[in-house]
Amino acid sequence: MAGIHVLARDRGHLPGLDGVRGLAILLVLGQHAPTRPLIDGFVGVTVFFCLSGFLVTTLLVRQLQTGTIAVRAFYRRRAARLCPGLLTVVAVTMVVLLLVRRDLTVAQTFAPAGAAVTYTTSIFDWTDHVFATKDYFNYTWSLSVEEQFYLLWPFALLWAYRRNPKLFAVLLVTLIGISLTLDLYLGLSRKVKYDQHEYFGSDTNALPVLVGSWLAIVILNGWLPRTVRHLAPWALLAVALLPVLASRNQTYSPSLVIVAGTGLTLVTLIGVVVRPGARAGSLMASAPLRWLGERSYSIYLWNVLARITALHALGHTALGDVAWIAMFVVLAEVSFRFVERPMLARFR
Numbered sequence: 001m002a003g004i005h006v007l008a009r010d011r012g013h014l015p016g017l018d019g020v021r022g023l024a025i026l027l028v029l030g031q032h033a034p035t036r037p038l039i040d041g042f043v044g045v046t047v048f049f050c051l052s053g054f055l056v057t058t059l060l061v062r063q064l065q066t067g068t069i070a071v072r073a074f075y076r077r078r079a080a081r082l083c084p085g086l087l088t089v090v091a092v093t094m095v096v097l098l099l100v101r102r103d104l105t106v107a108q109t110f111a112p113a114g115a116a117v118t119y120t121t122s123i124f125d126w127t128d129h130v131f132a133t134k135d136y137f138n139y140t141w142s143l144s145v146e147e148q149f150y151l152l153w154p155f156a157l158l159w160a161y162r163r164n165p166k167l168f169a170v171l172l173v174t175l176i177g178i179s180l181t182l183d184l185y186l187g188l189s190r191k192v193k194y195d196q197h198e199y200f201g202s203d204t205n206a207l208p209v210l211v212g213s214w215l216a217i218v219i220l221n222g223w224l225p226r227t228v229r230h231l232a233p234w235a236l237l238a239v240a241l242l243p244v245l246a247s248r249n250q251t252y253s254p255s256l257v258i259v260a261g262t263g264l265t266l267v268t269l270i271g272v273v274v275r276p277g278a279r280a281g282s283l284m285a286s287a288p289l290r291w292l293g294e295r296s297y298s299i300y301l302w303n304v305l306a307r308i309t310a311l312h313a314l315g316h317t318a319l320g321d322v323a324w325i326a327m328f329v330v331l332a333e334v335s336f337r338f339v340e341r342p343m344l345a346r347f348r
Contacts, residue, residue, distance in 0.1 A: 016272035017051065019284030020265075022292030023239065024048045025299050027246050032307050034320035038246040042199070042254065045142045046208045046261035047242065047268075048296075052146055053212025054269055060157050061220050068162075069154050078150065080347035082297070083117075085340045086143070089301040090116050093136055096305065104132055112137040119147040125200035139304045145205050153213070165221060172214050179207040180259065187256035199254045208262040215269060228270060235271020235280035238264040298332035298340060306331060 024047035031041025063069045090113050097109045112131035115121045121137065122144035124130070131137060161168040186198050198204055218224045242264050250257045271280040283289070292299070306327035314320035 014272060014276055014281075014285070015290055016276050016281045016284035017055065017269075018293035019286060019289035020047065020051050020268060020272060020293070021296045022289035023242065023268075023284065024051065025292055025296035027242060028300065029303060030243070030246055032303055034307065034311050034314070034316050034324055035318060036316070038243065039249045039251075040254075040257050041246045043242060043246045043257050043261040046205075046258050047265045048142065049146065049205060050208035050212040050262055050265040050269065053149075053209040054216045055212075056150065056153070057157075057213040057216035058220060060154055061161065061217060064157060064162055065220070069158055071154050071158075074154055076347060078147075080344045081340075082143070082147075084343035085298055085301050085335050086140075087117060088335060088339050089305065090137070093305055097133060097136060101133075108132040116140040116143075119144040122148070122200050122202055126197045126202070126204075128196045130196075135304060135308060139300070141200050142205075145200075145202050146209070148202050149206070149209050161217075165217070169214070169217055169221075169223070172210060172217065176207065176210045176214060179203070179210055183207055183255035183259050187253040187259065191252065194251055195254075204255055205258060207258055208265065211262050211266055212269070215266065215273075219273060224270075224274070229274055231267045232271045232274040232278070235268050235275070235278070236283070238267035238271070239280055239283065242268075295332050295336050298336040299328055302331040302335060303328040 024044045027038060027041045027044030027047065029041070029044075030036075030038025031044070060069050060074070094109055094113050097104060098106075101109070108131070112121070112124075112133045115124055115131070116137045119140075122141040125138065125141050157168075160171065183204055186195070186204065218228075242261065245257065245260055245264065268280065268284075271278060272284050275281055276285065303324070306324050309327060310320045310324035314323055
């Protein structure tokens with residue numbers, strides 16, 4: 001319970017939550033590395049989604065508990081946080097494509113860039129309308145899924161949660177059940193090598209965002225069941241199992257990875273929030289993970305362009321991994337310090 005009091009006092013932010021974000025980006029990088037040590041590193045995106053649902057819902061519900069949601073301010077903050085870095089990397093990528101990919105038409109370059117900045121990449125991907133640029137912009141699918149959710153979520157809280165929080169929590173559990181059923185059905189009932197919808201779908205990826213949102217609501221209202229609190233001591237094991245899950249080849253059933261990743265992330269978050277001083281909370285609050293977490297968005301944006309460059313120059317080698325890390329760390333740090341933080345401070 002001490003962690004819950006800290007969360008309430010510290011405006012929803014615990015140092016360990018930055019570390020969870022750092023863990024998520026490490027899992028993603030494990031898949032993106034030229035040597036690809038973590039085949040299913042896309043579980044990192046599931047961790048991001050669950051954490052995002054928890055943090056954003058914490059912010060919005062706290063506003064409702066003291067008045068109402070400042071919707072315009074909410075979207076302005078998100079735009080200030082996300083758009084400067086995204087627009088910068090999209091502009092640089094377009095220049096690179098126009099210079100080095102002469103096989104692409106101007107339209108083939110501008111179309112995925114437009115999808116990236118309008119947060120619609122996931123829609124094109126899961127309906128099997130993949131852009132010719134492929135990896136150059138395809139990583140923005142996860143940003144699309146997240147922003148599509150937050151187009152609706154503040155209004156759902158304003159309309160339904162404010163009227164009856166307990167009924168809303170029940171409705172949210174129902175939606176979680178539907179999403180879980182869909183993912184289990186897709187993962188267990190079909191044998192396909194690769195399904196665009198299963199991997200990129202906004203519906204198939206709804207589970208972690210909904211679960212993170214549910215956790216925020218029950219914690220802020222003091223409804224966290226004692227049985228759920230008993231999961232906190234298992235948080236360190238959950239953290240250890242996430243890279244194990246990421247190292248298995250589940251290309252045939254990504255929805256099962258989403259289910260397992262959501263469960264492990266839920267246990268991790270409960271541990272970090274309820275028992276921040278325990279081993280899992282202390283690990284997530286460590287300086288290296290927090291450093292990564294603070295820059296995770298910048299790293300996510302720039303590591304793909306760096307990866308393509310490293311693969312072109314050095315191939316799938318350990319030296320390629322080293323060059324890739326050096327490139328994305330420099331690019332992400334420059335973006336974080338000189339683009340993202342200044343713009344966020346200005347528009348706040």
